């Protein structure tokens with residue numbers, strides 16, 4: 001059911017410093033920072049030849065990544081995102097298998113303009129999984 005690895009997201013306490021690390025130390029192409037209030041994060045995209053890295057920083061009082069950064073103050077890998085052909089069919093299949101879809105179960109529009117959903121980390125080997133419609 002899952003296809004390409006769309007991105008790996010890294011939660012960071014200092015977005016400017018993380019951006020500089022990827023741009024200046026690792027020599028990657030990075031985007032400008034973008035606020036996504038709908039998702040409670042500010043994001044910088046790092047473009048790699050075969051996938052993307054999302055550098056995430058909390059935005060607002062109810063950011064879903066605040067708890068993660070409280071537990072890992074220096075940051076760390078927050079989620080992986082896999083592409084699926086039909087996100088609603090994937091959701092229904094996963095729910096039938098007992099997996100927990102986070103939020104109200106309806107896809108939101110993600111950072112790349114496509115519908116996304118999140119799956120509980122305890123159901124997927126301790127890793128938060130994002131699904132994005134291909």
Ligand SMILES: CC[C@@H](C(=O)O)C(=O)SCCNC(=O)CCNC(=O)[C@H](O)C(C)(C)COP(=O)(O)OP(=O)(O)OC[C@H]1O[C@@H](n2cnc3c(N)ncnc32)[C@H](O)[C@@H]1OP(=O)(O)O
Pocket residue numbers: 009036039041043054056064065066067068071077078079081102103109110111112116118120121122126127128130
């Ligand atoms: C940029 C836009 C978009 C895109 O298009 O790409 C994004 O990626 S937005 C990214 C941010 N959005 C989300 O993460 C939405 C989904 N996330 C959530 O709903 C919550 O973060 C969460 C996964 C339910 C966690 O909520 P939180 O309140 O922080 O923690 P809990 O106490 O409820 O956690 C329960 C349990 O799970 C562990 N945990 C939490 N986060 C992670 C994680 N990222 N990876 C692995 N494990 C995680 C947490 O430690 C708890 O474990 P125990 O302590 O053992 O109970």
Ligand SMILES: [Co+2]
Pocket residue numbers: 007009054079081130
């Ligand atoms: Co993401």
